[in-house]
Amino acid sequence: MVNPDIQGKRYPRTSSYLVGREKVREFAKAVMAAKESQDLGFAQSKGYADLVVPPTFPVVIQEQSLTLVLSDPEAKIDFSRVVHGDQRFVYQRPIIAGDELTSELTVASVKSLGGNHMVTFETEIFDAADKLVCTAISTLVVRGE
Amino acid sequence: MPKFEELTVGDVVAQQDYKITRDSLVRYAGASGDFNTIHYRDDIAQAVGLPGVLAHGMLTMGISIQPVVSWVGDAGQVVDYGVRFTKPVVVPAKGHAALSVTATIGALEEETKRARVDLTTTFEENTVLGKSQAWVQF
Numbered sequence: 001m002v003n004p005d006i007q008g009k010r011y012p013r014t015s016s017y018l019v020g021r022e023k024v025r026e027f028a029k030a031v032m033a034a035k036e037s038q039d040l041g042f043a044q045s046k047g048y049a050d051l052v053v054p055p056t057f058p059v060v061i062q063e064q065s066l067t068l069v070l071s072d073p074e075a076k077i078d079f080s081r082v083v084h085g086d087q088r089f090v091y092q093r094p095i096i097a098g099d100e101l102t103s104e105l106t107v108a109s110v111k112s113l114g115g116n117h118m119v120t121f122e123t124e125i126f127d128a129a130d131k132l133v134c135t136a137i138s139t140l141v142v143r144g145e
Numbered sequence: 146m147p148k149f150e151e152l153t154v155g156d157v158v159a160q161q162d163y164k165i166t167r168d169s170l171v172r173y174a175g176a177s178g179d180f181n182t183i184h185y186r187d188d189i190a191q192a193v194g195l196p197g198v199l200a201h202g203m204l205t206m207g208i209s210i211q212p213v214v215s216w217v218g219d220a221g222q223v224v225d226y227g228v229r230f231t232k233p234v235v236v237p238a239k240g241h242a243a244l245s246v247t248a249t250i251g252a253l254e255e256e257t258k259r260a261r262v263d264l265t266t267t268f269e270e271n272t273v274l275g276k277s278q279a280w281v282q283f
Contacts, residue, residue: 030177046221
């Protein structure tokens with residue numbers, strides 16, 4: 001049973017995450033990206049200072065914020081009943097290896113649907129200059145008991 | 146590299162097949178930090194009532210955008226990407242789960258020079274992602 005009162009709750013800013021070049025390569029391989037996405041020379045030929053992360057990479061940052069919610073006794077979210085409903089990433093600019101990112105999560109909505117709860121989170125990801133680079137929007141379905 | 150002016154709604158711009166094995170799941174678990182045991186342990190998957198070990202939804206999402214990244218030639222031009230997880234991808238201990246991804250131009254925004262690419266990802270003839278759409282900035 002998810003606590004509906006967490007709607008609108010904003011969780012504290014996470015500590016900084018340094019996007020490492022080899023981490024980007026590891027993630028790119030795992031999502032079966034083409035070799036050129038892992039090639040520094042190719043990225044530089046496109047005008048980037050370093051490798052560009054695959055589009056779904058910010059899930060790693062989102063996860064750090066989500067951990068705060070899942071461990072929040074007020075939220076009462078039973079992780080063993082959680083299914084990923086949907087996910088979206090909206091970019092303000094590409095994320096590049098070398099970026100230092102922090103994130104801040106807001107509970108956008110808590111809805112009840114046929115005994116299940118749908119909880120939508122918006123995680124804003126900021127760079128070292130505190131500029132918004134990406135918003136990760138995720139809905140978790142918490143199955144009823 | 147594709148040119149915005151040459152695109153038409155309905156164009157199939159990329160199509161690719163992928164094989165997901167248990168190795169793929171272990172690799173993605175490590176790369177993403179998602180170590181949920183339903184993605185590598187048959188006994189636990191069975192105990193919680195699943196049809197088998199499942200691929201991470203985020204792995205299916207991550208793979209599905211790759212044909213678009215290759216077509217554009219720059220992951221940085223994918224400015225918006227969202228999916229709904231509708232059906233699980235069951236990955237056998239031996240062999241693989243076959244995914245097929247087709248990317249079609251769904252809409253063109255002349256003012257912003259953005260193209261919406263609609264993705265269809267199928268596994269065993271079922272579509273596994275719903276409302277799978279990416280916006281590419283040209």
